[in-house]
Amino acid sequence: MNVRVLLLAIFWANQALTQGFSGLGTEAEGFAMPDPQHVISFPQDHGAHPDFRIEWWYLTATLEGDDGAQYGVQWTLFRSAMRPGEGEGWQSPQVWMGHAAVTSAEEHHVAERLARGGIGQAGVISTPFETFIDDWQMLATGAGLEDMTVRARGADFAYDLALHATGPIVLQGDRGYSVKSPGGQASHYFSQPFYEVSGVVTLPDGPVAVTGQGWLDREWSSQPLAEDQSGWDWFSLSFDTGARLMGFGLRGAALFTSATWIAPDGTPTPYGDGALQLTPLNHVEIEGREVPTEWRVALPVRGVDVTVEALNPQAWMGVSFPYWEGPISIAGSHTGRGYLEMTGY
Secondary structure, three states: OOHHHHHHHHHHHHHHHOOOHHHOOOOOOOOOOOOOOOOOOOOHHHOOOOOOOEEEEEEEEEEEEOOOOEEEEEEEEEEEEOOOOOOOHHHOOEEEEEEEEEEOOOOEEEEEEEEEOOOOOEEEEOOOOEEEEOOEEEEEOOOOOOEEEEEEEOOOOEEEEEEEEOOOOEEOOEOOEEEOOOOOOEEEEEEEEEEEEEEEEEEOOEEEEEEEEEEEEEEEEOOOOOOOOOEEEEEEEEEOOOOEEEEEEEEOOOOEEEEEEEOOOOOEEEEOOOOOEEEEEEEEEEOOEEEEEEEEEEEHHHOEEEEEEEOOOOOEEOOOOOEEEEEEEEEEOOOEEEEEEEEOO
């Protein structure tokens, strides 16, 4: 990355930080807004939506190594527009940020990449699907998102994974329109929660062959938070029964929750505010913050009442927008594994 790119990316990051968590609760005049009548379509919506202020391509995976240990992997690409409108080359308002991480019970390795749009350093192609920032890449090897490879590396880790979807893409909320607050803030949101994953994770002690499950989230918006909302707690739970549960709580004047029950065949059933119950059970101190890394998660209408616990409570992402992200175990009415993301702490 040259000095000009680095300075622009740092300036963008600092500006966003002064507005709250990524500035996502600020007004978005001039940007496109989510439309409940929008029909999500593919391959178009696999690609970027530059008229919107922010979006992301977000993969998490819970893995087991041939050494018998459990691992978690994250690969994320964020796109953010500094202003509405178009521009070529250095005049492009688009900036990009990539996060990659590998987590075990004892270690948490994190890397970040920053890039300016319009110069070929980062971007997304919808057909055939490809996302990249520098040499990090998520690349389709067939039609759509069914089969992909994912690669990233940091100073002390790397991974090279193959993904194969065994179920359909799931539209979150109302046909992909996901409401985030009582005031109606929303995003367009879909997931592919049915990946089988295999490949190699390389850590300071050497390479480890891994297999497991992956979950890809796709989301775009221009103001997904209300002004009083400071952050969220997001859960992706993969149960041993084959069912999945996506749920989140947005912290504001009152907690706003949303959930989607995903049957083993991929049929989604959305649940609005209040159906999902989230109770923090245990906190740890990280970087001077009290962060809940053990939760009770209940969706009574589906008979779900589980405790989720972090594989590594110290899975703190010390990046431009610090947050917690890591794999979790599930026990109680259902068992399995999943991922937890917590922002705004």
